Amino acid sequence: MNKILTSLFFIKVLLLSCYCGFAQEIERTINDTITKNNKYGLRVGADLARPAISLFDENFSGFEFMVDYRLTHRFYIAAEYGFDQDNQTESNLIASTKGSYFKIGGDFNAYNNWVGMNNAIYVGLRYGFSTFDQNLEEYTIYTGDSTFPGTMVIDPSTYKGLTAHWVEFIFGIKTEILTNLFLSINLQLKNKFSEDVPENFNNLYIPGFNKTNDYSDFGVGFGYGISYLIPIYKK
Amino acid sequence: MLKKIVFSALFIVFITGCTKDDICTEETPKTPFLIIKFKSKVNPLLPKEVSNLTVTTIVNDENIDLYKSETRDSIAIPLNTQSNTTNYLLIKGNTSTTDGNTDVVTFNYQRDNIYINRACAFKTIYRDLLKLLEIEEDNWINEIEINNSLIENEQNTHVTIFH
Numbered sequence: 001m002n003k004i005l006t007s008l009f010f011i012k013v014l015l016l017s018c019y020c021g022f023a024q025e026i027e028r029t030i031n032d033t034i035t036k037n038n039k040y041g042l043r044v045g046a047d048l049a050r051p052a053i054s055l056f057d058e059n060f061s062g063f064e065f066m067v068d069y070r071l072t073h074r075f076y077i078a079a080e081y082g083f084d085q086d087n088q089t090e091s092n093l094i095a096s097t098k099g100s101y102f103k104i105g106g107d108f109n110a111y112n113n114w115v116g117m118n119n120a121i122y123v124g125l126r127y128g129f130s131t132f133d134q135n136l137e138e139y140t141i142y143t144g145d146s147t148f149p150g151t152m153v154i155d156p157s158t159y160k161g162l163t164a165h166w167v168e169f170i171f172g173i174k175t176e177i178l179t180n181l182f183l184s185i186n187l188q189l190k191n192k193f194s195e196d197v198p199e200n201f202n203n204l205y206i207p208g209f210n211k212t213n214d215y216s217d218f219g220v221g222f223g224y225g226i227s228y229l230i231p232i233y234k235k
Numbered sequence: 236m237l238k239k240i241v242f243s244a245l246f247i248v249f250i251t252g253c254t255k256d257d258i259c260t261e262e263t264p265k266t267p268f269l270i271i272k273f274k275s276k277v278n279p280l281l282p283k284e285v286s287n288l289t290v291t292t293i294v295n296d297e298n299i300d301l302y303k304s305e306t307r308d309s310i311a312i313p314l315n316t317q318s319n320t321t322n323y324l325l326i327k328g329n330t331s332t333t334d335g336n337t338d339v340v341t342f343n344y345q346r347d348n349i350y351i352n353r354a355c356a357f358k359t360i361y362r363d364l365l366k367l368l369e370i371e372e373d374n375w376i377n378e379i380e381i382n383n384s385l386i387e388n389e390q391n392t393h394v395t396i397f398h
Contacts, residue, residue: 092259092356139356141348144265145313147292147299153348153357200350214352 036234037116040070043182045227050082052224059087062207066225068107073235076107078124084132084207092150093139095201099132101208103168117176118229120184124170128190130207134159134198159198164206166192166219180229190219259355266358267389268311269342276377276397282308283398289329292322304329311389316359319344327375327398338376339369344386361386366394 047064054061064082071077083100105126113119136157140150172186190209197203203212209219275283290302290310301312315321321342329335344361351358364384368376378397386393 088353090257090353090356092354139348141316142259142263142265142351142355142358143313143316144261145268147294147301147313148315148317150266151317155348200348202350202353204353214354 038235039231041230041232043068043227043229045225047223047225049224061085074109078107079104086205088204094137095204096135097132097205099207101130103128120174122172126168128166128168128208130164132162132207136201162196164195166190166209182227184225186223188221192217263355267386268313270311270392271394272309272392273396284308285327287328287330289326291324336375338374341367
């Protein structure tokens, strides 16, 4: 333990000395060029993953718009709006979901940018809300018995105006590929805290929340987005 | 702190990525069987075994044996999930050499399909169970009593047959 602490101390000292040298260099030039290099503004964009999946997967179509606004050096307020249509072809039932969602929250950029750069490694938190319809098309009866094996029952029923609410944790990376044009990739971990459960059925998919799980309230997702920064002022 | 949050989040994403709700497991409660107990017509409290009992139902003109020449005091038999009627032939004393005494019992009921989960989909439960014993010259069954007209699980006896 003591050994580790000692070595940590030395690493720290080394790092600090480097840092000081670096900082001095910056200070020398601070007055002429880099005083106002942090762009503040509204960034608008769209998710590329959902339309791409829509092309390859005939059971899914979706689109998402995203927007964020830089509040402080590290904090952004952020929101997404999208709509999904998802068909669930399970081994024992066929159903579909259609609806839209809205997510609002904030992002925290943990990345220390070099001067003049606007990249981000960020974590975010969202409140998500969805309204959707569920359609149950057909299902089999689980009998577990060969005398009267389960047969497909075609019994279409629609559950309209369902809602769901969740919180979402986001981890992502944004990088400026051209001036003011950003590519981003993110992973989303969602926890549903409220939903309208259709009578004698369940929400198999919730737009924005994605696939639900019978045994937990967790959901996962990812995004691959392109966005454009409309600069408003520099700081 | 931040690293910890990110790593635990990634870990949960990884864990929830593989879900168990894609497989319908054996232990999931399924469509319940009808539980029948056999009791003595002399002393209605006493269980009484039926010797060499064969239980047969006819599905699409094909005889299916659920029990074949077994001596027992209770049986669990499925009900048809596509029709409100299931017929059973209860044959007492059926061995390889003797045909035995056949009694025909008809069960009538209403069906409700109940959602289980994503993988197993639905099960059927039955309510308003009615029984009908075909009366002939030498019925071995004396009386049929319905104890529970709602069949939603296999924990209770639904029907008692006195003989």
